[in-house]
Amino acid sequence: MPENRPYALSIAGFDPTGGAGVLADIKTFEQHQVSGFAISTANTLQTENQFYDIQWTDLSFVIRSVETLFQNYKIKAVKIGITPDLNYLSRIVSAIKLASSTTKIVWDPVLKSTTQFEFLKITADLNLYKILSQIDLITPNYKEAALLFPDFLSEDFQNKNEIPTAVLVKGGHNEAKTGTDYLFLKDEIIALLPSEKKCFEKHGSGCVLSAAIASNLALNQTHEEACKNAKIYIEKYLSSTPTLIGYHYVP
Numbered sequence: 001m002p003e004n005r006p007y008a009l010s011i012a013g014f015d016p017t018g019g020a021g022v023l024a025d026i027k028t029f030e031q032h033q034v035s036g037f038a039i040s041t042a043n044t045l046q047t048e049n050q051f052y053d054i055q056w057t058d059l060s061f062v063i064r065s066v067e068t069l070f071q072n073y074k075i076k077a078v079k080i081g082i083t084p085d086l087n088y089l090s091r092i093v094s095a096i097k098l099a100s101s102t103t104k105i106v107w108d109p110v111l112k113s114t115t116q117f118e119f120l121k122i123t124a125d126l127n128l129y130k131i132l133s134q135i136d137l138i139t140p141n142y143k144e145a146a147l148l149f150p151d152f153l154s155e156d157f158q159n160k161n162e163i164p165t166a167v168l169v170k171g172g173h174n175e176a177k178t179g180t181d182y183l184f185l186k187d188e189i190i191a192l193l194p195s196e197k198k199c200f201e202k203h204g205s206g207c208v209l210s211a212a213i214a215s216n217l218a219l220n221q222t223h224e225e226a227c228k229n230a231k232i233y234i235e236k237y238l239s240s241t242p243t244l245i246g247y248h249y250v251p
Helices: 020-029 057-071 087-099 128-132 142-148 205-216 225-240
Strands: 006-013 034-044 053-056 075-080 104-107 166-169 181-184 187-192
Touching: 006 057, 006 205, 020 034, 020 205, 057 087, 057 205, 087 104, 087 128, 087 187, 104 128, 104 142, 104 205, 142 166, 181 225, 187 225, 205 225
Parallel strands: 006 034, 006 075, 075 104
Antiparallel strands: 034 053, 166 181, 181 187
8 A cells, every 4th residue: 555645444335336335435535546445334236227135234344344444554534325224323433433533534424325225214313413423524415414404404504503513515406506515614604616517417426425525534635625626526527427327537
């Protein structure tokens, strides 16, 4: 491993098409010149058009994998993808923080796949905010943000962020301002406007965006810089092909 590259870790599902999950994350890490590791939370059977089946990885094996990697490498950022429930997520986050309190954590709260398979069921759980207090940034889309935090979003986006983490609300599902993302920091709301690029829907685009942010955090960028640069990357990815599978190398 080159010593001049920081290490980043993806903890997410395995998608055999490579459009989402750990394979997509590793491609993204490499394009950002970050040395990427991966731990699979699930094996999935899917294409870019349809989801067929899933086999979740035993939590104890995931935790052992986290401990092993952190014992041997200084991992600067972790991106977390699909998990079956909040307890599974909480145990992973706790293991990371126990191993390295300075490692940045980005959680992409995937509630449903683009093919409408439901991954994480959110129920009334008082532990959610406790988990979020140990996470540096979450990246829900507009619909996911509304489900996770029903009173958080408002029409004028003037709500103060009382969620104990930074929140990037992706604008792909915001019919009022499609393509505009909103970054909610502790005392500031930053609108990230779309470019003029012609973008196409992509399988796993949320995975790629969150992995790009984690890469940028591993490169010591601020939350704002990491999100702005990740938006540039994801727009290149979305514009790379008119199909549901994109190219990570875009000149």
